[in-house]
Amino acid sequence: MAAPTSKTPAYWYDGSAVPAPVRMLSRVYAAAVRLRGGLYRLGLLRRRRAPVPVIVVGNITVGGTGKTPLTIALVERLRAAGFTPGVASRGYGRQDERTPRWVEPGTAPAEGGDEPVLIARRTGAKVRVDRDRLAAARALAQAGCDVVICDDGLQHYRLHRDLEIEVIDGQRRYGNGQLLPAGPLREPVARAQRCDFHVVNGGQAAFGEWPMRLLTRQAVPLVGGKPRDLALFAGHRVHAVAGIGYPPRFFDMLRGLGIGVVPHAFADHHAYKAEDLAFGSELPVLMTEKDAVKCAPFAADWQFSIPVSAELPEAFWIALTERVQGLRR
Structure with a gap:
């Protein structure tokens, strides 16, 4: 028997009506998102820079979109271009999320998190898990990495990021376009427009988006x-x-x-x-x-x-590498 899965409300994607109590909760959540964003814009909450360029791979929706396969591909491509990339992650689901640690290919998933362990095994790159992604990025820089890739963390604003890559589910997109819990959005769609690259996993990529296929x-x-x-x-x-x-x-x-x-x-x-x-x-x-x-x-x-391996157009990799090389200079 399969374990219970976290059920996605049908109204997120099928166009049905959102219950009134849920709409009220969504308005409260939206107010909290606006307040937090405003505090960062006013400088009352400060963003901190890491010693090296930071690339964040994330999404504004709840649920998987293909961030980890793209992170693995980024590590491999940047390494081939002469960089020494490292990966920062929260390590969601590990037993002690409060304790930072290095994740190696032999690390138990319960200790390092399933996605960080997978990245370490597939790439051999340095992987650091920490709830504080700024601390993780600094640790990676001290360990010799000259670029840090954050697997998830688009909403972790304390860490200044030099490039943001949004990953979109090409089939479900942004659902009904509403914020949690009325819809699947962690932040408004306008937030995604500020990202530097938009990668669409499956489905049809629109103008300004890069198509990605997961091959196996x-x-x-x-x-x-x-x-x-x-x-x-x-x-x-x-x-x-x-x-x-x-x-x-x-x-x-x-x-x-x-x-x-x-x-x-x-x-x-x-x-x-x-x-x-x-x-x-x-x-x-x-x-x-x-x-x-x-x-x-x-x-x-x-x-x-x-x-699975992430396949994207070669033009995407050229554009991304040029941007990262400019940051390093």
């Missing part, structure tokens, strides 16, 4: 063995496991490859136990890479991780 070709066994071509699962039924911000994206990706999906959606950052994957039949189990880092300690032979 292999299924990697959780218990040793060689990766398999994902096309081998076409025409077969599998259990599909996703504990991410928007599980249907993973299920639809597999269906698009001709795979028969038995979906199992878990809450984002779910802490898995072996019994969570006891589905009553020994069909292959395909899961996101983010889930796999937490399931590896009790994995079985028929369970596979499905890594």
Whole structure:
């Protein structure tokens, strides 16, 4: 049985009416957002600079949009361009979020957070988790990084950022355009317009936006063995496991490859136990890479991780690299 997922209210995306009490709460939230923004604009709350350029990858909506795959791609591209990038993250879901720490490929997800551990394993870059992203950026600079990438943190205004990359779900976009809890927005849409780059994950990119596709070709066994071509699962039924911000994206990706999906959606950052994957039949189990880092300690032979890679137009990488090189100068 899948763990309960955090239900997204239907009215966020289907055009139905928002209940009156929820609209009232949304107005209170909107007032708090305006107050906080005003305090920063007036200088009563201060932004602090890190010693090196900071790139924030984030979104103004609740839920997953593909920030982590883009962060991994940024690390790889900037490294290829001669930079030494590091990654700052809060490490949401780890056991002690109040304690800063370095995350390495061998760090347990419960200690470092699932996404930071995944980034460390995929890139080998220095990864620092800290609720205070300014402190994380300073630690990365002291460790030799010459550019810091924040995985999430668009609303963490205390840290001055030199570039902001908004990641948009190309299918759901901004939903009904309303602020929490009446809609999926953490901040008004006008806030997103101030970002330097707008990356659209799936769907149709509009003028001024950069399209991103998440590509996958292999299924990697959780218990040793060689990766398999994902096309081998076409025409077969599998259990599909996703504990991410928007599980249907993973299920639809597999269906698009001709795979028969038995979906199992878990809450984002779910802490898995072996019994969570006891589905009553020994069909292959395909899961996101983010889930796999937490399931590896009790994995079985028929369970596979499905890594994804972010693909964007080469013009995007040229424009981004030029901006970062200008900041370094």
